[in-house]
Amino acid sequence: MVAVLAILRMFEVRQKPEMVERALLVRFYFDPREATEAESLLEELGELVKTLGIEVVEAVLPRCREMHKKFLCGTGKAAEITELARAHECDVIVIDNGLAPSQQREWEKLADLCVIDREEVILDIFAKRAHTSEARLQVELARMQYALPRLARMWGHLDREGGAGSGGGQGGGAARGMGEKQIEVDRRLANMSIDRCKRELELVRKQRKTQRKERERMDTPHAAIVGYTNAGKSSLLNILSGADVMAKDMLFATLDTTTRRIDLPDGQPLLITDTVGFVRNLPHRLVEAFKATLEEAVLADFLIHVLDATAPEIERFHDTTLEVLKELGAEDKEVITVLNKIDLVTEDDALTRLEWRFPDALHVSSITGQGLESLLKDCAEVLADRVCCKDYRIPQQRADLVSLLHREAKVLATEYDGDDILVRAVVPPTIAGRIEAFCSKPE
Numbered sequence: 001m002v003a004v005l006a007i008l009r010m011f012e013v014r015q016k017p018e019m020v021e022r023a024l025l026v027r028f029y030f031d032p033r034e035a036t037e038a039e040s041l042l043e044e045l046g047e048l049v050k051t052l053g054i055e056v057v058e059a060v061l062p063r064c065r066e067m068h069k070k071f072l073c074g075t076g077k078a079a080e081i082t083e084l085a086r087a088h089e090c091d092v093i094v095i096d097n098g099l100a101p102s103q104q105r106e107w108e109k110l111a112d113l114c115v116i117d118r119e120e121v122i123l124d125i126f127a128k129r130a131h132t133s134e135a136r137l138q139v140e141l142a143r144m145q146y147a148l149p150r151l152a153r154m155w156g157h158l159d160r161e162g163g164a165g166s167g168g169g170q171g172g173g174a175a176r177g178m179g180e181k182q183i184e185v186d187r188r189l190a191n192m193s194i195d196r197c198k199r200e201l202e203l204v205r206k207q208r209k210t211q212r213k214e215r216e217r218m219d220t221p222h223a224a225i226v227g228y229t230n231a232g233k234s235s236l237l238n239i240l241s242g243a244d245v246m247a248k249d250m251l252f253a254t255l256d257t258t259t260r261r262i263d264l265p266d267g268q269p270l271l272i273t274d275t276v277g278f279v280r281n282l283p284h285r286l287v288e289a290f291k292a293t294l295e296e297a298v299l300a301d302f303l304i305h306v307l308d309a310t311a312p313e314i315e316r317f318h319d320t321t322l323e324v325l326k327e328l329g330a331e332d333k334e335v336i337t338v339l340n341k342i343d344l345v346t347e348d349d350a351l352t353r354l355e356w357r358f359p360d361a362l363h364v365s366s367i368t369g370q371g372l373e374s375l376l377k378d379c380a381e382v383l384a385d386r387v388c389c390k391d392y393r394i395p396q397q398r399a400d401l402v403s404l405l406h407r408e409a410k411v412l413a414t415e416y417d418g419d420d421i422l423v424r425a426v427v428p429p430t431i432a433g434r435i436e437a438f439c440s441k442p443e
Contacts, residue, residue: 022051024085025059027096028073030066040313041280045096048121048279052128063233070106072097082111082303091177094121098281101149118281119146134204141197145242148190208238220428221383222271222299226325227306228317229277232340234258235366236306237274265373267389267410267426273300278324280316300335302382304375307361309339309354318358336378337361343368391440392423401435 025045029038038061046056064073081377085093090245092114093107099117107115112328121147126139145348203277204422259273305321307314325331337358343365347349354361362378389412394401396419405411410426427435 020088021091022057022092023092024081024088024090025049025056025094025096026081027059027061028064029061030064032063033206035061035063037316040316041096041267043123044280045087045094045118048118049094049127052121057090060084070103071110072099072103078107078110082107082113085111092116096225106149124277134201134206137197137200137204141171141201144190144194144197145297148187148194160415175285220269220271221301221386222273223301223302223304223379224273224275225304225306226275227321228311229279231276231277231306231311231317232366233274233306236304236338236340236364237272239366239369239372239435240272259313260352263378263410264383265376266380267412268380268386269410269426270383272304278321280320288357297330298330300330300333302336302379303330304379305335305337306340309363310344314354315357334382336375336382338364338371338375340364340366343370352367356378372439386429389426391426392425392435392438393417393440394420394421394423394435394438395419398438401438404431405435 025042027033027038027042027045042059042061049056062073062077062081064077068074073081081093090113094116096118097105097330098119099107099115104115104117120179122145123139126135127143127206129135225237227233237258237289239262241262259271262270262272264270303325305318307318322331325333337360339354339358339361342363362371362374364375392401392405399421402414402421404421405423405425405427408431409428412421412426413422413424415422422440
């Protein structure tokens, strides 16, 4: 597995513990109309890079008249950027635009520095945040797929052959010709590792399918919390359920999905899942690699779309989330839109703009608890057609039915009247017919 280890070392933040890495950020744009969005994306890249603990010394936003094959920009502009990086004693140049493997090699050859793009930054963050075996598998798969076409830059200084006695797996003794070059060996091993990750992720999906069948058998409704990264999704789950999911003011604070059960005002149980946050220009391979996690959004009965009410570009973040949901096939789900952090919106004009842009959104604070009752009420209304709250008079000799209600329904109250047990419960349709004969008739 030498190739796998070598590839993963490509992604290690190249810094010593006693030294903070210094980065120059670059975002190229080619149309004057894109200037505002390009500036916003560059700011977001800065937040992503800081999440890795790397110091941003400067961010530049050069405009290019046309896209060039070698550096994406012209040779003169590339030389200016590399000189600027050297002047700031940078260790890394981070280019927000996606780089082809050949472009990345040309940049590193010119600058004699590490040069990475937005996708590699996000992959590094995901690698640091992944905790469960599933998330680690997903990250490893995405990293391997990203690195595979870039193997040439790892072995550009070598032309090692894998013939007899070279350790290339050809065996000793008789001469076997030139054998495999080291890069060919590594590519083959990398492809084997990618196949392994895919097989193991398929097992994860099968396990999730089994878990979903159990949920369906219990007929417990399910909601997924979705939204842009750092919108406060984990904080909302924590205050709704009393969970202890890590919630910090940083991008991609949590990657692993967490599901908690809560009770709605009408007594109906609800499973709520916190999903990984979205981001603009999310690498497609990450969407593919994280489908096992993001499919919670696809399979949920409805979605809770959390927006950061304080974000200057809240509309772009809203649209980005909807685009990713569409790519996942979840665009037709019923959505409850939540304006989180509303307690931090202190200007009347800002609040008016939010109400105009998102007239049906709930105003919520996951810190103060504002608006949570309205959110739970709306969740109950979405599932109103699934609620079946009834009173039952069950003879004591049919205690098995009482046990059934406790096991597969939500029992709200239990009393005793002579030889009968009086039970009020929210009953799922799966068992309603089995106990319909004991339903109390209205007087």
